Amino acid sequence: ARARLRSSDGKPVVVLGQPGGGKSTLAAMLALGKRNTIGGSAEEEEDDEEWKDPHRVYWFVGCNAGSTQLRAMLQHLTRALSAVARDLLLPEMQRAFPKPTRDEDDEDADEEEGEAKSVGHVQRFQDMVGMWGRGKEVWQRGVAPSVLVVLDAVNQLRNETEHGGDAESTPHSLYWLPAEFPSSMRVVVSTLSQCREYPTGETARVLLARGYPQVVVEPLAQEDVRGLVSDLFALNFKRPDQALLETIAAAPQVSNPMFLTVL
Helix, strand or coil, rough: HHHHCCCCCCEEEEEECCCCCCEEEEEEEHHHCCCCHHHHHCCHHHHHHCCCCCEEEEEEEECHHHHEEHHCCCCCCCCHHHHHCCCCCCCHHEEECCCCCHHHHHHHHHHCHHHHHHHHHHHHHHHHHHCCCCCCEECCCCCCEEEEEEECCCCHCCCCCCCCCCCCCCCCCCCCCCCCCCCCEEEEEEECCCCCCCCCHHHCCCCCCCCCCCCCCCCCCCCHHHHHHHHHHHHHHCCCCCCHHHHHHHHHHHHHHHCCCCC
């Protein structure tokens, strides 16, 4: 995933996989700057000095009821990017980014109605992304700061503007997501490989049609399952019987990491 990000050239990296396969875990590791330690091997350090410690902005769709709304996500992303930018812009530009108060947040939500509610946030988000592509005319150091944006489970988003505000409407067409991002931004977007519930609005198809690089989270191999089950037993100072271990490893369900959590 990090190799894809290094060579993404302004295009979001798409993380694909089945439910329970580990997409959100991978997204969380990237968002929090964690490195893979499964099997005792840590990933190599970032080659690019500029990207060793980027600012991080993330949104996990489905973590609570409100997180599935497009407006809520775009509002959060815009404010988070604004907070990153505020102290790094030229003084005359900083005045355009005052720190919002809770009262102002509530007023914004009350003032916007219907279609304008989401469309306004789309434009503000896209304007903020566009500012990251500008140079010395807005940034103190002449270039925008490095920022990593992680968006998890976008297939669960609900678009208020396309289906009359129906909270249970199908996933939208991702029109809000810029086709490309400035080089100072790296973006990760995760989604189901297939969306059986909403076949006509499959987000994976929309993302891949744009030619974005992809990382596929594959099912666990039997050798991985044996190692993980042994590790789980070891946490309780136990060792699994070899016959039991082979029985578990041979079960097709255990290729899904989430299934292992019920053991």
